[in-house]
Amino acid sequence: MGRSGDLPRTSGITGGDDTGCDILHVDMDAFFASVEIRKRPELAGRPVVVGGGHRGVVAAASYEARRYGVRSAMPMGQALRLCPQLVVLPPDRAAYTDASAKVFAIFADVTPLVEPLSLDEAFLDVSGARKLFGTPTEMAQNIRTRVHAELQLRCSVGVAPNKFLAKLASAACKPDGLRVVPVESTLDFLHPLPVAALWGVGRKTGETLHRMGIRTVGELARTPTDAIQRAVGVAMGVRLSELAWGHDVRLVDSDREEKSISAEQTYDLDLTTRAQVVHALADLADELGRRLAARGFGGRTIGVKVRFADFAMATRVRAVPHWVSDPRTLLTVASELYDELGLDQPRIRLLGIRTESLRQMDSVARQLDFDGMLSDSQARAPDPLAPVLELARSRFGKTAILRGSAVRPGADRASTVGGNAGETKS
């Protein structure tokens, strides 16, 4: 990775005829770590990761850290063994959200057809922008230059005929690169890659394919689709066969709807009593309810997730009669679902609550929600504390004020890992 004074690389550009290559995949380089280094320039050139906590993992690693083998999602202990001088920084989600918004504003100057994949990644359909901004390669380089000049961050861009190839192209030129995959050379680019490069091939599917003697995308392409399907399932089999030939008909979708919203937490110390669990669920229900309300959503399916000390997992979901967003209903249902698991002497490292079947809630729907879900005494009373809690939390962090019900007299509150990215640095 270049020093921050350098311009984006031009030597890293692998060009070619970009006719018909209307899809860009832009991927920020070591995004969280780069935002942290921008805040603290003295860390430039040192191995830096964002993450941590007692039971934490690496959320992002600078390229200096990656030289030691440190990777995203790696347990922090392992990362420190690989690189004892590693600089470990707690996440600052507000800073990443802010930087992300500025990056996406640059994308929006090029085309309205932007599909975010995460805070630091997006597909752009630039087919309608040629008259204004030139070739896709020129647009890609323009984005890279602006991201660097205006935000002091770097990104890599893949330019290709479809989303899947564009994503592989950006991965192939990281960091600080630009790569075009010309239409006529897609198979030359694709077929030598390992099958694990394909979207949807992770550890398990990779092992399954290896057992079939398939190691490269080219070998996968030459295997009959029905054989692939028998091994990995019908839908996945079709998709992999298509991808192996470079076919991907998915359009850039700039307004995808959210399908679920969840809140979960891993605890420093395993929870062992029902009282601990209920208080933890109350915190999660508050958090989830706040996020549902912020987006105006209600969910008609509510689920709990439990991960045990041995990493085994159990889930329970229930469809409820009305769309729900208030924390008390979420807690009521979540507690019932937890009880249905019938656990005896559990050791619980993680709890989560999830809502799906989401719908925008107007006031009528909310009223139905209240009337339908709870006993009268619970249901009719509006929650006079809600606006105050929301305000205080938004200003001082989510632990600034807790409901009385979330504080157990005479007992320690369940301590949590790391914290929620910048919200808990009280």
Next chain:
DNA sequence: TCTGGGGTCCTAGGACCC
């Protein structure tokens, strides 16, 4: 210091209705 937290999609069995 052994494994985060936010998601999406798929599968498979059963219930229920027509």
Next chain:
DNA sequence: TCTGGGGTCCTAGGACCC
């Protein structure tokens, strides 16, 4: 009396992605 097939919804679990 016995036996259909299709469609939709619900539930539990798992793989995968960033």
